[in-house]
Amino acid sequence: MEPGVFRGPRRRLVSQPAQQTERPPPLPEPAASTSLGRSEFLQFLGASTTLAFFAAQQPRFARARTGAPSDPELLPNSLSCGGLTLKNPKYIGGGVQAEVYSASVPGTGLVALKLSRTNDDYAQGTFAREKQIMKLLQDNKVPNVVRCLGSGQVSTRDGPRCGLVLSPCTPFARNISVKTGCGLPQATEAQEAYRMEQLMGTAVRVLESGVAGVDVQVLQPQGAPDLTWIDFTEAALLKSEKGKLAVEGPAIICPEYEKRYRSAKDAVIGYATEVFLTVPPSSRNAAVEALTEELQTLAKERKRGVGKTFQDVWAKLPWRCSSFAQQRLEYYASAASGDWAAV
Ligand SMILES: Nc1ncnc2c1ncn2[C@@H]1O[C@H](COP(=O)(O)OP(=O)(O)O)[C@@H](O)[C@H]1O
Numbered sequence: 001m002e003p004g005v006f007r008g009p010r011r012r013l014v015s016q017p018a019q020q021t022e023r024p025p026p027l028p029e030p031a032a033s034t035s036l037g038r039s040e041f042l043q044f045l046g047a048s049t050t051l052a053f054f055a056a057q058q059p060r061f062a063r064a065r066t067g068a069p070s071d072p073e074l075l076p077n078s079l080s081c082g083g084l085t086l087k088n089p090k091y092i093g094g095g096v097q098a099e100v101y102s103a104s105v106p107g108t109g110l111v112a113l114k115l116s117r118t119n120d121d122y123a124q125g126t127f128a129r130e131k132q133i134m135k136l137l138q139d140n141k142v143p144n145v146v147r148c149l150g151s152g153q154v155s156t157r158d159g160p161r162c163g164l165v166l167s168p169c170t171p172f173a174r175n176i177s178v179k180t181g182c183g184l185p186q187a188t189e190a191q192e193a194y195r196m197e198q199l200m201g202t203a204v205r206v207l208e209s210g211v212a213g214v215d216v217q218v219l220q221p222q223g224a225p226d227l228t229w230i231d232f233t234e235a236a237l238l239k240s241e242k243g244k245l246a247v248e249g250p251a252i253i254c255p256e257y258e259k260r261y262r263s264a265k266d267a268v269i270g271y272a273t274e275v276f277l278t279v280p281p282s283s284r285n286a287a288v289e290a291l292t293e294e295l296q297t298l299a300k301e302r303k304r305g306v307g308k309t310f311q312d313v314w315a316k317l318p319w320r321c322s323s324f325a326q327q328r329l330e331y332y333a334s335a336a337s338g339d340w341a342a343v
């Protein structure tokens with residue numbers, strides 16, 4: 001059975017006077033629900049996240065971090081990683097775990113080389129886990145996610161390091177995250193709607209694959225609307241165990257994110273909250289529209305993923321959109337998270 005179409009009130013034309021909207025038909029109860037309450041999101045937003053939220057609203061915080069390489073001579077001009085030959089590496093950015101270089105691979109083009117800062121068991125485990133998550137997302141055909149083309153040890157002036165060869169590589173991109181800002185809203189409404197379609201489409205599909213991102217980071221290249229989700233180091237993995245969903249975190253958990261791995265529900269709430277905070281307030285209507293479309297499509301699909309029962313999370317966020325848009329979002333979020341066919 002296929003889910004039906006939302007038969008709520010008609011969308012009011014701008015020229016029509018406002019009138020009391022009818023409620024949509026009652027929904028059957030989904031078979032399994034996350035029973036997430038709206039207040040849980042607000043409780044979840046600890047002081048650090050709230051501060052980061054305010055920072056995210058300030059355009060001056062929205063520039064990509066650059067920094068400097070640990071050693072300007074770290075890499076030779078030609079190197080190999082995972083059977084690939086990389087030429088002309090140039091430092092493009094760094095995080096807590098890694099430093100990242102752009103490089104060219106003959107026949108493939110520009111790639112990003114993510115290099116661990118150390119070469120111990122922890123670094124190897126972290127990189128192997130991130131590679132596994134990227135593969136999971138690729139196997140599930142999640143759009144706009146960075147792909148791993150190869151991995152292995154890289155010889156550097158500082159000894160061997162772990163490496164991941166990633167594509168696409170977008171060196172001068174804005175970094176969209178709770179900490180760095182929401183990127184650059186696009187010039188026209190249609191372009192911004194497209195950016196939100198990309199952001200929300202990937203957000204929903206990442207969750208569907210059983211990945212609840214922690215420290216979500218999305219690259220927005222300058223002058224191009226296409227986004228790329230990167231850095232799954234901290235991501236929580238949802239796993240189905242004996243009919244229940246368990247959560248698996250990285251080997252070492254950063255204290256800031258401790259409560260994100262307590263349960264699958266905590267992981268999902270945290271992830272959805274981060275996604276919400278990367279949407280500029282002026283783009284919330286476009287984000288809700290994009291979410292609704294994606295959830296409607298998802299609800300019709302036969303093969304569903306580990307994160308299915310949590311897809312109602314998107315309707316619990318404080319979007320403050322019109323009641324029509326909110327009701328439509330709730331309708332399709334329930335359809336996407338339940339086992340029933342919406343009529
Ligand atoms: N595919 C890529 N294209 C362009 N820049 C990238 C890419 N991957 C990472 N970077 C840059 O490198 C930085 C660090 O990478 P990241 O994966 O976040 O490392 P960490 O796990 O240490 O946080 C990012 O913030 C971004 O600026």
Ligand SMILES: [Mg+2]
Binds near residue numbers: 095096217231
């Ligand atoms: Mg990072």
